[in-house]
Amino acid sequence: MGKYFGTDGVRERANEGLTLEMSIKIGQYLGWYYGKEKHARILIGKDTRLSGDMFELGLAAGATSMGAQVYLLGVCPTPAISYLVRKERFDCGIMVSASHNPYYDNGIKCFNHNGEKMEEDLLLEIEAYMDGNCTIDLASGDHIGEYFNWEDGLEIYMSWLKEIVPVDLEGYHIAVDLANGSATSTVVETLDSLGATVEAINNSPNGININTKCGSTHPENLQRMMRENDFDLGLAFDGDADRLIAVDPDGNLVDGDYILYICSRYMKEKNTLNKNMCVTTVMANLGLYKALDANKIDYIKTDVGDKYVFEEMQKNDYYLGGEQSGHIIFYEHAVTGDGLLTALKLLEIMKNTGKSVKELSEGLFIYPQLLKNVKVNDKTRALNDKALKEVVDDVAKELGDEGRILVRPSGTEPLIRVMVEAKTDDLCAQYVDRVVEFVEKNNY
Template sequence: MSRQFFGTDGIRGRTNKGAMTAAMAMKVGQAAGTRFLRGAHRHRVVIGKDTRLSGYMIENAMVAGFTSVGMDVVLTGPLPTPAIALLTRELRADVGVMISASHNPYEDNGIKLFGPDGFKLSDEDELAIEAMLADEIALADAPEIGRARRIEDARGRYIHAVKASLPNSVRLDGLKIAVDCANGAAYQVAPSAFWELGAEIVAVGVNPNGKNINDRCGSTHVGLLQETVVTAGADIGIALDGDADRLIVVDEKGQTIDGDQIMALIGSQLAARGQLRGGGVVATVMSNLGLERFLCGQGLTLERTKVGDRHVLERMREGGFNVGGEQSGHMILLDHGTTGDGTVAALQVLAALVQSGKRASELLHLFDPVPQLLRNVRFAGGKPLEAAQVKTAIADAEAALAGRGRLVIRPSGTEPVIRVMAEGDDAGEVEAAVASICHAVEKAAA
């Protein structure tokens, strides 16, 4: 069965359009609730959200859906995605829901689902829920309709778990940290966790109004944080995205540190302590060749997957790895959680900064990235990657980069775009390779 609604990270789209309406959210609640009505116990779902205006609408619709099939609802209010994964397990819930479109603008929203183990749903569960969306769903008898309640200690539970990811001996006293929470789900919990560990905090992106989530702030727009770090004289800057499962760092000079350097730091430090499992790190095809060479030099491997933290997590679980992520900032540390957690990953970086006595610019520059270029080519229809001239251009570029770089050519899963990425030791060769392939795609799509 092909997927109609679920993408690589749940269901996502423009609110009040297509799949992201109140009616559809209620139906998803009914279907997911029915799927996880297992056993004779009283069933429970945990529902969290980020700070989008449409979160109220989607939340209420999902409450109606879950309660109508006999499932009790626990509401947390705005919390990071990893907090909902954690609470789903801690509260022994049957399913967890995070209402968020991650780093997207406020006009979008999404629904991420977690199983009782706190991991995102399997393909089997997602396909089963999709199938139910097309059918009538049996509703609970009147005495079995679920109840809904809001819990007040959800933030405290998550902050405690985040702090527990560090040894008791590690404190952040004397560290000045600029934190950009993207006006999103972590606007309260992330600054609080860092402050409680002793740091001095300069917080931005912590005044959500329903429409300013990810708006010129957060991990996808680091200009605000760069300016804040330099102006405030901070030791380091921490940028999260709308649902706080991504982390991008800014050093004391205002330079951006991406997920590849963060994975290099965390992976190599765990390896030095004998705590890295799987013999290496899992990342996607988009991670820089420099990361792969650095890990090789440490006697470690880089396992590559398709783009998407879902694919990274699948490979981590298959191979017994405990560190994985994406260049874009998703950081999955399976010793501390079941999904990407920007706040937990930030604490590992901050602890290393304190323990090393180094400046962030020195600590977080473990390798020189090779020149990497990514361009997107939009097309009107058809399958341009199957055109003979495109195949020839790709083969020629591969031959030119052989032994000195690599290509990644992939269609977008959400829009009519071909993504063309090349990297290699020679910036000129990289640019020529990307230009030739993009030109061939444009001609084939004309």
């Protein structure tokens, strides 16, 4: 990770950690870098937060000052940028979004010409320009670029989704929580055109209500809606619509672990689970691994982050992977998580099997899980301490095959994360507290 770009782009409080000047410089460098031999073609999208216009136009101004032709997609899902960059042969794509963060944050995520997260070497070059460590020449005369509002882009994206998942949803009653974010631009229109009856909540973005007590990180209202009405499935998206958490008719959450289980079993049955492999992160529930074992499906654990899931899938040509948080990647079709694609895949399985999402989840027992953060002065010293390792090993031995413990550092804060899965909530609390108290007592 660099000074500004983390594993998921630049993400800070708007006009504080992330400024208009920064967006202009990012646009300038990309316009210059891809425009050395011709006018660069750059695609820019945004979610619904208030500062999105500012950063969208800052990026566009910077890029056109270097001669780029900039296409503005407007409010759109992040995966739409990823797909359209590949499909329409843009040199790169930029998404203005802070995903599930509050409205006052914003972010800039860059994609290369393949629709993948931009190479770290190039991001480091951009950072050097942002810090004034290199100079580039502005375009002049008839080499100055221009921008266009690209109205057809979302239609191309939605048509592609319906082509790869051509499911007839006639008779399905679906509730959706659009988080007042990017999903408002595509979800209802797509599901409706496939024949579903759709009822949407949090579908009126005003710039400051994105992710506010709604969407995949706050699905409580959707759960209540499912319990009180007659729906076949509930779908909750995050701010930029690259994640999905589903809800069954009883109001129970169907998170990424459930979705990976359902999809891997179906894909294996249809001989489309390439190399019989499901890619997960270390935070996937122990119950998922036991259920995959029972179904003779192989799995790999990566570090936390969809970036690492994708790298493993790309390296070995695996077709299914994702995170508990709802980032699911169908590598046969896409190179990033896509909440709407995931929803369509789930509905396709329901349609083709005639089963409810609850029936499709049979055989998966999700172990109770507890995660606590402990503040420390030195994460490395704490995690390498022999005494702490002994405490963690003792807990692991006591849990045996009926639980697990994971102790890891936060990637961005001075914290150690202690997570335990066990058969009961009481056991989780007992073991987590044992480790947390030890860390606090030793004052790392």
